[in-house]
Amino acid sequence: MKRALLIIDVQHDFCPGGALAAQDGDEVVPVLNEAIRKFKAAGYPVFASRDWHPENSAHFQERGGPWPPHCIQGTEGAEFHRDLDLPDDATIITKGDDPEEDEGYSAFEGKSDDGSLLADALRKADVEEVFVGGLATDYCVKASAIDAVANGFRTHLLLDAVRGVDVNPGDSGAAIEEMKRDGVHVTNSEQVNFDRAE
Ligand code: VGL
Numbered sequence: 001m002k003r004a005l006l007i008i009d010v011q012h013d014f015c016p017g018g019a020l021a022a023q024d025g026d027e028v029v030p031v032l033n034e035a036i037r038k039f040k041a042a043g044y045p046v047f048a049s050r051d052w053h054p055e056n057s058a059h060f061q062e063r064g065g066p067w068p069p070h071c072i073q074g075t076e077g078a079e080f081h082r083d084l085d086l087p088d089d090a091t092i093i094t095k096g097d098d099p100e101e102d103e104g105y106s107a108f109e110g111k112s113d114d115g116s117l118l119a120d121a122l123r124k125a126d127v128e129e130v131f132v133g134g135l136a137t138d139y140c141v142k143a144s145a146i147d148a149v150a151n152g153f154r155t156h157l158l159l160d161a162v163r164g165v166d167v168n169p170g171d172s173g174a175a176i177e178e179m180k181r182d183g184v185h186v187t188n189s190e191q192v193n194f195d196r197a198e
């Protein structure tokens, strides 16, 4: 079964010091770098989503949305984490760019540079199984993993490669339970081993 690594929103604003930091969000970076290395070595593609909001997004509190401004297009906070080793051929998925919507939590609502929806880009690459890591467990990771299942992909959450915002204590734990209920398999990245996989 062809696999892909799906990295959700590993951007400065979701890391410590950023506008909407997940606790210890930057700790996912070395774990994901190792996963990137393994997927590339096995010939599997890497997809990376980015939260990419206009300044006046309806997603922000000043327009009635739930969040302080974050990941504003073109700012440093919206850049992928400087230490994330994204391969040159990674497919970048952009989401959250509609100023009128408080949506775009799921990477499956996002599009690649050529305008393809993520599900179509994955199918075009013959991917059937996705491994999901990134930020934040309780928002975009949860929405993306659940949508991956809904789109027919066998879906694994890389537990050591996610961190949550936890607006309320326990949100990330509850999110993991919700993902499991919806058919997401939970694993750790060391368990992902391609040697004997196919
Ligand atoms: C996210 C809250 C608001 C995320 C994005 O990437 O998890 N969370 N926008």
Ligand code: ZN
Pocket (backbone or CB within 6 Å): 051, 053, 059, 067, 070, 071, 096
């Ligand atoms: Zn956002």
